[in-house]
Structures are given as structure tokens and as C-alpha cells.
């Protein structure tokens with residue numbers, strides 16, 4: 001297991017599971033190299049899409065359904081994605097190809113490496129949707145949402161930028177609210193229960209969400225990066 005400056009990769013359990021279908025395998029060879037990000041160097045976002053009106057990042061995009069739906073809905077936006085699970089990346093490539101998307105760039109690894117390569121205040125929106133819940137207490141330390149990650153999210157978001165977090169595990173919702181609200185940079189923008197109980201109008205359902213594996217109906221927590229902190 002590779003060692004990273006931010007600690008070993010523990011938030012995800014597998015890099016490759018099922019055999020990858022042949023069309024998807026060939027997209028890994030052909031399409032992926034044309035849209036892959038290299039976080040070993042600082043990333044120049046302007047060079048990736050000079051006319052982008054905004055830059056968004058989805059962390060742990062799984063099969064890429066949400067990422068592709070957002071990129072198709074907003075062709076003016078540069079949409080970045082990070083996902084270490086290769087079957088997920090292959091599936092995302094299929095969606096990218098099917099919709100002929102040209103505004104997507106992918107990192108096939110740990111999102112924390114990508115965050116480290118992004119300039120301060122460079123993202124308009126961040127999505128973390130249905131991250132691995134690690135429901136057992138002894139596994140909570142493997143959860144993606146940790147103070148270091150929250151600090152990294154605060155650094156890369158523009159003032160006024162938004163972070164959307166969704167889960168269907170009650171304990172992970174509480175865990176995340178507690179950790180993000182502890183960061184002075186973030187404000188939870190919900191005014192009423194429906195703001196977190198009802199999927200936002202621009203949400204696209206994800207594959208994991210559809211499985212309904214959690215212990216509550218999904219909650220959608222939207223945070224704003226404060227302009228002052």
C-alpha cells in the first residue's frame with residue numbers, strides 16, 4: 001500500500017474488483033490518457049479549459065453517473081473527478097464518451113493528492129456524495145471526512161463556494177456536520193428541514209444512493225465557504 005504525505009490510503013477498500021468490460025477497458029487505454037490529471041505537479045486549471053466559467057470537483061465519483069450528468073448539464077463548467085476504484089473510472093469513461101463530454105478531467109487515485117495539487121481558492125463547487133460509510137465504530141477513522149480533509153476543502157474552495165455532502169447513514173451525517181461546523185470556514189446553509197431532507201433541484205441520483213443501504217433516507221448537506229474565515 002503506497003504511503004502518502006497525508007497517510008496511507010485507508011478510506012477505500014479496493015482499487016479493482018470485477019473484470020472490466022472490453023469497451024470500458026479500451027477507453028482506459030484511449031480516452032483516459034487524454035483527460036487524466038497529474039497531481040504530482042501543481043495543476044493549472046486555466047490551461048485545462050480556458051473558457052470555463054466555474055470549476056467543480058467530485059470526490060469519490062463511483063460509477064460517474066452524477067459527474068457526467070453535471071458535466072452534461074453545465075458544459076461551461078470544468079468538472080474534475082477523483083476516484084481510485086478502477087471499475088468506477090471505467091464506467092465513468094463510458095458515460096463521458098456516450099455524452100461526448102469535453103469538460104471533464106479525472107484523477108484515478110486518492111482525492112487528497114488532487115486537492116494538494118490545486119491552487120488556493122480555485123474551486124466553485126465540491127461534491128462528496130455517499131462516501132463509504134464505515135459504520136462500525138472501530139472503522140470510523142477510515143472515513144473520508146477527517147479534520148485534515150476539511151482543511152484541504154476549505155483551502156481550495158473560493159469564498160462563497162459550495163460543498164455538498166450526501167449520505168444515508170445517520171451517524172455519518174452527524175459526524176460530518178460536527179467536523180465541518182467545527183471549521184470556521186464553513187457555514188451550513190440549511191434554513192429548514194426540507195433543505196437537507198429533499199434532494200436539491202440540481203442533484204443527479206447516484207448508483208450508491210439507489211442501493212438504499214443506509215439506515216436513514218438520504219440527507220443532503222450544503223455548506224458555503226465563508227468569505228472571511
Ligand SMILES: C[S@@+](CC[C@H](N)C(=O)[O-])C[C@H]1O[C@@H](n2cnc3c(N)ncnc32)[C@H](O)[C@@H]1O
Nearest residue numbers: 011012060062085110111129130132206207208
Ligand atoms: C460508497 S461509494 C459511492 C460512489 C458514488 N459517489 C455514488 O454515490 O454512487 C464511495 C466511493 O468513494 C471512493 N473513495 C474512497 N476514498 C476516496 C478517496 N480518498 N479519494 C477519492 N475517492 C475515494 C471509493 O472508491 C468509492 O468509489
